[in-house]
């Protein structure tokens with residue numbers, strides 16, 4: 001149990017470290033909060049909630065992995081190196097792809113009910 005708690009504590013401190021040090025992570029959290037608020041206001045279906053929560057968490061998970069890769073690269077290659085660049089760019093590219101997908105999913109799911117609410121279309 002003690003070992004489990006220690007591992008859990010380490011994992012939580014990894015998340016806290018990312019939130020504290022990465023402004024992109026704080027942006028993702030803010031954006032997710034706005035999206036979840038809108039989803040609650042618009043009364044989304046369970047499946048729509050699941051998709052929105054899933055893609056939002058995926059973006060944050062990739063930001064945490066991106067941070068882990070950045071720190072590992074900095075540890076091993078503090079000077080400029082093309083492979084360090086490739087590793088960091090690939091990790092950042094993963095976050096970017098997921099973030100683009102999250103915007104597209106947000107527009108598809110939230111767009112129509114938001115349009116109806118704003119313009120009183122039945």
Ligand SMILES: Nc1ncnc2c1ncn2[C@@H]1O[C@H](COP(=O)(O)OP(=O)(O)OP(=O)(O)O)[C@@H](O)[C@H]1O
Nearest residue numbers: 022024070077078079080081082084085088089092
């Ligand atoms: N050691 C290195 N060698 C070559 N290019 C690097 C190296 N470190 C960083 N870079 C380049 O600079 C970019 C930014 O790297 P950096 O580590 O500053 O990440 P960042 O995206 O600014 O992270 P943060 O989210 O902390 O602002 C990388 O994507 C890469 O193209």
